Amino acid sequence: MFDLLTEAKRCARQAPQQTTAQAAADKPGEALAALQQEVAACSRCRLRESATQTVFGEGNPQAKLMFVGEGPGAEEDRLGRPFVGAAGRLLDKILAAAGFAREEVYIANVVKCRPPKNRLPARDEVNACLPYLLRQLALIRPQIIVCLGALATQSLLDDKARISVVRGRWFDKYNAKIMATYHPAALLRDATKKRPVWEDMKQVRDLYRKLQ
Numbered sequence: 001m002f003d004l005l006t007e008a009k010r011c012a013r014q015a016p017q018q019t020t021a022q023a024a025a026d027k028p029g030e031a032l033a034a035l036q037q038e039v040a041a042c043s044r045c046r047l048r049e050s051a052t053q054t055v056f057g058e059g060n061p062q063a064k065l066m067f068v069g070e071g072p073g074a075e076e077d078r079l080g081r082p083f084v085g086a087a088g089r090l091l092d093k094i095l096a097a098a099g100f101a102r103e104e105v106y107i108a109n110v111v112k113c114r115p116p117k118n119r120l121p122a123r124d125e126v127n128a129c130l131p132y133l134l135r136q137l138a139l140i141r142p143q144i145i146v147c148l149g150a151l152a153t154q155s156l157l158d159d160k161a162r163i164s165v166v167r168g169r170w171f172d173k174y175n176a177k178i179m180a181t182y183h184p185a186a187l188l189r190d191a192t193k194k195r196p197v198w199e200d201m202k203q204v205r206d207l208y209r210k211l212q
Contacts (some may be wrong), residue, residue, distance in 0.1 A: 028061040030141050035132065039112050045105055047113035047121070052077045057108030057136060065204070066106045066142035067091070068133065070151040070181060071121050077114035082107045087184040091148075093198065094184065098205045106140050108133060110155045122137040137174050143211055145176050145183055146204055149183030168200050170207075179204055 036056040042048060042207070055072040060080055067083075075085035083091050095102055111121045111129040121129075133155075147153040150163045156178065157171055163180055171178045180201040182193045 010175055013161060028139050028141075032061050032136070035139065038120045039132050042112070043133075044128075045113075047115055047125055047129075050116050051113035053080045053115070054112045055109065056082055056112060057082055057106060058107035059102070060104050061106070061140060063104065064143045065104075065139070065146070066108070066140060066144070067146045067148055067207055068152040068156065069107075069109045069148045071109045071111040072114040073118050074114065083184075086188060090184040090187060094201060097104070097198070098172055098201045098206075100141055100205075106136075106142065108136055110152055120151060124167050126151070132154055134174075137176075141175070143176055144204060145173060145174065146200075147178060147179045147180040149186065152183075153180040167196065169201070170203075177207060186190040 013159055021130045035060075039056050040052065040054050048054070051072075055076045059066075061173060069087075072082065072110045073087070075088070082088070091107075092102055096103065104149065110133055111125055112132060113129075115121050115125070145156065147156055153166060154165050157166065157173065161180070163182060167180045167182065169179070171180075179200060181197050184197075187193050187197060
C-alpha cells in the first residue's frame, strides 16, 4: 500500500530544513505552522525572487476535504492567502452551493510562490515545491482531494493526465479519493465548464456526506 508519509519524506530529503521531521507525532496545526515557516524561508527555485511572499495554504488542519490549485495569482501574492482573487471568489460560491464552509476544508496550491505574470509554473519549479505539498497532505490526511485544473491533476495523479479526460472520475492515491475538475479560472473564461464542475462537486459532496 502507498505510504504517503514515506513518500513525502523521500521527496523532501533535499529540503534545506527539516522542521517537521517528527510530523506524524505532532498536532497537525503545530506541524503545519512549522512547515509554513520552512516554506517562507525557501529559495529552492527562481519563483521566490519575484514573489512578494509565499502562499502556504489555509483552512482546517484536520480537514477531510482538500482542494489543490496550481499557484498564487496577484491578489494571493499580495495577501499571502490562496484563492482570494476572482477565481477564489468563484470557488467560494461553488463551495457554498455544495454546502461547504471554506473554514471546514483546506485549500493550497502546488507551488507556493506566484509565477511572474501568472504564467504556468515550469517543471523544475513544480518539482522543487511539490515535496511541500506532499508534506501538507501527510499532515492533514484528507480523505478527499480535489485537483483544480490540469497542473494539480498532473502533479498529483499522472503527469500525462488530460483534465478533459480524467475529470469527474475517482482515483485512489495518497490514502485518499481524488477527483480532478476544472480550475475556477477556466470557468471565468468559459462558462460552459460550469455545469461539468457542478456535476463533479455533487459527487464530492455526496462522498463527503458518507464520511460524516
